[in-house]
Amino acid sequence: MRVALTGTPGTGKTTVSELLDSDLDVVHVNALVEDEGLYSEVDEDRDSKVADMEAVREWLAGEDDVLVESHLAHLVDVDRVVVLRCAPDELETRLTERGESPRKAEENAESEALDVILSEAVRIHGESKVYEVDTTGRTPEDVAADVDAAIAGDREPSAGDVDFTDYL
Numbered sequence: 623m624r625v626a627l628t629g630t631p632g633t634g635k636t637t638v639s640e641l642l643d644s645d646l647d648v649v650h651v652n653a654l655v656e657d658e659g660l661y662s663e664v665d666e667d668r669d670s671k672v673a674d675m676e677a678v679r680e681w682l683a684g685e686d687d688v689l690v691e692s693h694l695a696h697l698v699d700v701d702r703v704v705v706l707r708c709a710p711d712e713l714e715t716r717l718t719e720r721g722e723s724p725r726k727a728e729e730n731a732e733s734e735a736l737d738v739i740l741s742e743a744v745r746i747h748g749e750s751k752v753y754e755v756d757t758t759g760r761t762p763e764d765v766a767a768d769v770d771a772a773i774a775g776d777r778e779p780s781a782g783d784v785d786f787t788d789y790l
């Protein structure tokens with residue numbers, strides 16, 4: 623089973639991936655890209671490396687029991703996609719408290735309000751493979767339990783249950 627754990631930056635993917643009961647090997651794409659040099663360019667403006675997703679896909683080929691953690695994880699060939707969600711105002715607070723710039727916090731809050739990652743996940747994989755998990759006002763442990771349930775097949779796919787359009 624290959625699972626993508628995706629979501630806008632700040633929704634809690636890294637935090638939650640460390641709390642799962644699942645036996646899947648966790649691959650943190652950010653760390654992989656850095657360690658293996660799997661980037662196509664350096665974005666000076668954002669002080670970040672642009673992941674070479676073709677190289678990431680190749681690296682993951684043959685890895686059958688993995689949970690791929692990244693805001694780009696839904697671009698990988700997987701059996702299920704779990705999309706973490708967070709209300710835009712709470713997301714902006716989390717990112718600001720993590721030390722991100724106001725610009726980055728605002729951009730991500732807007733992208734979250736617009737369902738950007740959820741829409742991409744559904745377009746690429748279809749609704750039957752996508753599980754949305756709302757993290758707003760919840761503990762990472764509670765969120766991890768929902769993610770474990772999605773991995774174990776103990777809950778139904780759920781794309782479109784979360785609605786943040788009031789924040790637009």
Ligand SMILES: Nc1ncnc2c1ncn2[C@@H]1O[C@H](COP(=O)(O)OP(=O)(O)OP(=O)(O)O)[C@@H](O)[C@H]1O
Pocket residue numbers: 629630631632633634635636637638692693716717719720757759760761762765
């Ligand atoms: N359920 C939660 N409730 C409150 N705060 C949370 C929750 N999950 C994570 N956080 C906090 O939000 C911040 C972002 O979490 P985290 O780094 O896990 O997000 P991420 O989705 O992995 O981000 P990125 O894509 O940038 O790596 C951290 O400071 C973390 O402590």
